[in-house]
Amino acid sequence: MHCLRTTVVRLWPLTAVKMAQSLSTRLAVEGGLRTFQPVRHLNAPLASEPFLNGTSSNYMEEMYYAWLENPKSVHKSWDTFFRNASAGAPPGAAYQSLPSLSRTPERLNSVQAVVGTQPNVEKLVEDHLAVHSLIRAYQVRGHHIAKLDPLDISCVNFDDAPCTVGFQNVGIYGLAESDLDKVFRLPTTTFIGGNESALPLREIIHRLEMAYCQHIGVEFMFINDMEQCQWIRQKFETPGVMQCTLEEKRILLARMIQSTRFEEFLQRKWSSEKRFGLEGCESLIPALKTIIDKSSQSGVESVIMGMPHRGRLNVLANVIRKELEQIFCQFDSKLEATDEGSGDVKYHLGMYHRRMNQVSNKYITLSLMANPSHLEAVDPVVQGKTKAEQFYCGDTEGKRVMSILLHGDAAFAGQGIVYETFHLSDLPSYTTHGTIHVVVNNQIGFTTDPRMARSSPYPTDVARVVNAPIFHVNADDPEAVMYVCKVAAEWRNTFHKDVVVDLVCYRRNGHNEMDEPMFTQPLMYKRIKKQKGVLQKYAEKVIAEGVVTTQEYEEEVSRYDKICEKAYTRSKDEKILHIKHWLDSPWPGFFTLEGQPRSMSCPSTGISEQELSHIGNIAASVPVEDFTIHGGLSRIIKGRANMVSQRVCDWALGEYMAFGSLLKEGIHVRLSGQDVERGTFSHRHHVLHDQNVDKRICIPMNYISPDQAPYTVCNSSLSEYGVLGFELGFAMASPNALVLWEAQFGDFHNTAQCIIDQFLSSGQAKWVRQNGIVLLLPHGMEGMGPEHSSARPERFLQMCNDDQDVFPKLSEDFAMRQLYDCNWIVVNCSTPANYFHVLRRQILLPFRKPLIVLTPKSLLRHPEAKSSFDDMLPGTHFKRLIPDDGPAATNPEKVKRVIFCTGKIYYELNRECKNRGMDQTIAIVRIEQLSPFPFDLVKAEADRYPDADLVWCQEEHKNHGYYGYVKPRICTTVSHTRPVWYAGREPAAAPATGNKHTHLMELQCLLDTALN
């Protein structure tokens, strides 16, 4: 049963012993790094220093770290103390009072001027230390006692002892009530004084409570950068800094009206429809608008947003400003969509809109990315798209394009992708230079309360890993919300780092409007029923303040209601639904005005001899002077030069040719993934490292031609979900870039399964949005054990949308039509030339489809897996199927068996077949493009050998690999007139054996079956 929880407020300073313990640990850890030896263990001795007590230890810690940085930055007395302490002085002996501290007449006079007649200097120092400690305690833990929860049932549970703060409890800090009216000098680490450098203790406490313990709770003291901490202190401590102007209040009220009345309107018109309303967090709308206004004022021209279900329609209507009738007609289930594809529910669709920002008077483009139900999955996609837009407009510092991510409290804490996305935030090839995160913290996730949903006190703690400040705010105080949003936007604009706004609110209805929350949260919902709406509360406040009159307020309400009513009437006239109108990433110019491809053909993907040798020579060179490469690499480069002179390519060189030629044609190429720069298998070496100069690198691919497009190759963080999502987002921004993500080994793609299922395979069907991303999945059964062997092609093939039972109508443009109709392309190339062609085809196609390439491991160095330049010249193209080109093909009537296969097994089959002298009677046919299935070419092969057995051979186990996909399609091709036999491993649970010997036995056995 849900029970009301009260925040246990805690502002304990650390006790002296605790402090000493922590300090001693840190000294021990850091001592080695900072080279002062021997490390003194300060545990007991520190606690017994005459002047140290609980109240001064925080202060001492500050002094200590300052001293470590620069001994001159602290007073001489501290310098002496820390020197003595670290040199091992016995307890009580480290401290030496200095003449300057106690005896200088001027100093004494100035101190006495502050505190009046102070007979005891030691007491004076102690009291100041206590006050400084108190100030710091508010800065660190003021948010523990801020009134953040509109319902006052917050579940935030800090594992500290309970503590009372306020005037009556200063004793905890070693101060007496009689000290309240004494004046204390303020440290430079606070701004509560405004223009004053000293204040009475009573006023100090009052101001700290105003800054840190009202409706805003600021978490920032974990930030390592002192300048950033000071910046935040200034933003929240400066007296009067949070006050709004009359104009701001009026705008805020109008926005609160829009937000609230929009939900009410939907509720009135469609009371039984799910919409995941915003009731209980209506201030989200003014919050986002404030962030956008502020950012636009500072020069941001494009904002890319990602958000979950809650309040999405409201954001579309009132933030992005989608036409209301377009939103309303989505509620009409009878409206038919004109566009291809299966569409999506209204609270998943995206949107793109450019408009004038009224506050900044500048144009701004807002886009909300379409997303699946899978919470937080859109986060990296938004970041990738943002990065791409920054890249294309040369915005290297994130000043013109930015992202905003919205989150639910349960999802933010629970979904690992949040963490994975945060870890991209500061990486050079992935940073978007600061994201503003807004959490709709309604203190519940569906039916689960936070006590059961997370182990951290706040749902936002994950953001601490990247030193992002976190502003918690009571969402029932719209002015406080406004203020933190303003600061968040300024923070992003100043430091270009992530920041989190935690809107602590509630959810007035159930999870959706049909859901009964009282089943599971009875007390919470009894409280919510009594809770006055935030608009009503705010309207009463501003009317009482005289900001607006009741009449003005009511007029504004009815004005907005009328806008909704009119749009509702117009929505009735809509006859058809255009999913295209909900496109989040249009590609102007790429399609016709009707959204169709400009042609249905693909030119030859070959390139000229001259170009092949030029790119080959670049691949075989170090194009900068005085650059020492590793000896092993010199050999590789020499090998490349040899290949170029012999007019052949291996796999890496084929890839080089594809990338280099596209770059030369002005197509940006971006290759990202774990260790892609060198290549997991040490074959690629796209980034050369000077062996003598640290961090000096050279990327020869950027030296192909002076007017080429830039090449980006980037080793990524060790995340598949995050990085694949990011690259998918990058590929979304423009059709004129080849964006590739490579898995370290193909099977690791499954930790990114959500991106594959929800975006790649089904994205176009749901959101009429194409994407040309390429997935490179190294794989192959080579006795490396159950992992690293299979890229799980069966998973990709199972999701292909072509019909296994229908032999398609063949036409001249059959191959293109098939590609146009498919949801993605799956290939397994057996030659470098074919790999080269398929990569180039990706760009030369007049439309975009995701391309899944099952790439090889052993073929990277296989002497036979080489291609002649002849196969890459103008007029050549990607081969969907490679027929047998040996003796079998010359005399097809002699052929007894046709073995269809794909990828590396071809080389094993071919060798074995030749060794056994069976190449006259057995034809081996490679299916290079598995999906869409080359029905036409397979039919031609089957017809060529009419009397032959048909066999599918694969190295994977029977329930894995390609068999399940290929067999029914071959059967359909031959109209079920001939059986398709299987040669491969037996069904198994694991993708491969862990035993090398067994592996070889299995291989021999499958080759025997195939050839026997």
Ligand SMILES: Cc1ncc(C[n+]2csc(CCOP(=O)(O)OP(=O)(O)O)c2C)c(N)n1
């Ligand atoms: C990855 C994922 N798992 C489960 C769900 C099912 N689900 C939908 S909403 C929801 C609760 C979300 O809670 P919260 O993030 O706090 O957002 P709120 O609905 O409270 O705004 C859950 C579990 C989902 N959509 N996505």
Ligand SMILES: [Mg+2]
């Ligand atoms: Mg929630």
